Amino acid sequence: MEDSPITTTATNRIERLLTEPYRLFQALGVAGAGLFSLDIVSGDYHCDDNCRRLLGVEAKQSLNYSLWRELIVELDREEVIHAFERQLELQEEQFDFQYRIHHPRGERWISMFGTFYRNAIGEAICYEGVLQDVTSQRMAEEALKRHQKRFRTLVDSSPDIIWECDEQLHISYITPRIHSLTGYSVNEVMGRPFYELATVAEQQALKVVLQTYSAELATITGLTNHLQSKRDNLVVVQTNAVPIFDSNGAFGGFYGVSREISDRLELNRMRYEKDLALGNSEIKALFMLNTSHELRNTMHAIISFSSLGQRRAESAPPQKLRRYFDNINQSSVRLLQFINDIHELAELEGAQAQINLTPLQVDRLIEQEWNRLLPQMAQQGGGVSLVMADNLPLMQGDEGRLQQLLQLLLTRVVRQHLATVRLTVERGDGVLLMSLAYPSEPLSDEQLSHLFDLNRFGTQTDNIDLDLPICRAIVQRHRGKIWAENCREGEVVLRVQLPFHQTL
Structure with a gap:
């Protein structure tokens, strides 16, 4: 295949650029670089106008090896000369170094790159190369280093644990705060799976939660768990993290911040006990x-x-x-x-109440309780229906308590002989949404707001029903919400919102 006229012309231009020195000098000048040649035997230093301009040496001023040494800033001089002479001894062909010089315009950074030429017995006789002013580049690098140092200082002194993990959830970076909180050094936790920072009792649950977030490429918000500690103190942290993606969009791990909330929880407990005491x-x-x-x-x-x-x-x-x-x-x-x-x-x-969180298939749990009470509900006539979203994720919850919640809600339907019942289960933003609709006269705003309270019974002729207060307590222990609404004429809806993921 023959070369096109355009290709031939471009090739000729490149050849002329390489063969005609003035064109090369012109190109170096545009790049802000200068050419030099140092005669190692005589010490003579030859350079072009660009090189003199870079060094701040006038055209009439004689330039030699000794003057070049004097131009180098005192703090850099010994290091540069030692490196230069070391290259001579090692018989290296090239020498590349950056150093500061005294310049009429102030201190400047110079990059020197060149090649040694040697005689037949290997002695260096000449060093030729290119000089370039890299002051702006070095100033930018120094500014970046200062910024990084300040940022690192701020991060390391943060009261929070700032961390990063890879796609396998192994810790690739963590701040020293982990040591002050748990007694474990940075080196002790680096490379370990993030979930192994949790107590043994919570590790499996936290692992499942993190794997779920990884699979969904989701942001972690308000994830709470206990940390292992070499000391006897209780360390509770709340974690927020965002997924990391590489240039191809592939998942690469998480950037996260874990904040200690032990004192906050203790304060809440004390307030709760105070409220109980004062009442x-x-x-x-x-x-x-x-x-x-x-x-x-x-x-x-x-x-x-x-x-x-x-x-x-x-x-x-x-x-x-x-x-x-x-x-x-x-x-x-x-x-x-x-x-x-x-x-x-x-x-x-109670202030010390605990729930046993384990990964569970909430859709199967709901279907199990629904099917158990379905015959009784169906006997009451009317229609009963369960509408549940597909592919609900695993939920971190106390299976026994959630089963009790469903039993209490559905048993109310059976006990009150409600003819029409509709249970809807949906997936919200990180939460499970359940709606239980049944026939009822519209409730007043006051009745709706106090439906789950102990003091909702106004007269002594009412029978006390603790089912709904117990439901509220179970939901609150799972950090969820429960409320009632007038849905449409002749219908009231009990709504439950539960987070899918938590570890405390």
Whole structure:
């Protein structure tokens, strides 16, 4: 294939540029570079006008090796000369160095790159090369180094743990704050999986959570867990992180910040205990009033029917005695359930209450409870329906407590003989959304706001129902929300929002 006229012309231009010295000098001048030649034997220093301009030497001024040495800033001189002479001894062909010089315009940075020429026995006789002013470049580099140093100082002195991990979740960078919090040095944790910083009890759960975020390429927000510590102190951190992507868009790990919140949690606990100690007297008084009423009514029923049975044991027909015993049994069961509910609620709302978080398939849990109560709901007539989103992610939750939550909500439907029930399960932004709709008269704003409170019962004729307060306590322990809405005419919706990921 023949070369085109354009290709031939370009080739000729390059050849002329290389063969005609003045064109090369012109190109170097445009680049701000100068040519020099140092006769090592005589010490004579020959250079072009660009080189003199770069060194700040006038055209009439004689230039030699000694003057070149004097031009070098004192702090750099010994290092440059030593490196230059070292290259001579090692018989290296090239020498590349940057140094500062005294210049009429002030101190300047010079880059010197050249080649040694030697005689037949290997002695260096000449050094020729190119000089270039790199002051702007060096100033930019120094400014960048100062900026990086300041940034590193700020990062290292941060009260937060700032870290980075790779796509395998192995720690590739972490600040010294990890040592002051846990007693583990930076070297001890570098290269380890990030989830191994957590306590042994939480490592597996944290691993699953991080792997889920990795698979979804999602931002981590408000992830809380305990850290292992060589000391006896309790270290709780809350982590936020963003995914890292390489130039091809592939996932490369996380940049993260973990903030210690141990003191905040302790303060919240103290405030909670203070609130319990001081109490809301109105709520407590109303709850105790209704509690005593419920206990009295139930105990009165037990005593009344047992007394009737005692008095009529010999004269009453067996059917009537059977009815007495049935009533006694029902009242006793109700009383025991009420006492259990009080204990359950007190346990959930206690300052030291804990939940056992494990990865679980929440869709399977919901279907299991729905199918268990479906026959009872279907017997009430009307329509029951479950609408659930596909591919729900794993949830970090207490399986027993969440099962209890579903049982309490669905059992209300059975107990109240509601004909039409609709349970909808959706996936929100990092949260699970459940909506349980059922027929009801519209509730007032006050009723809606206090539906889950202990003090929602206004008279002594009401029976205390602790199901919804227990539901609220379970949801709050999972850092979720629960509320009620008037959805449409003749329908109320209970809504539950639970985060998919947490480790505390």
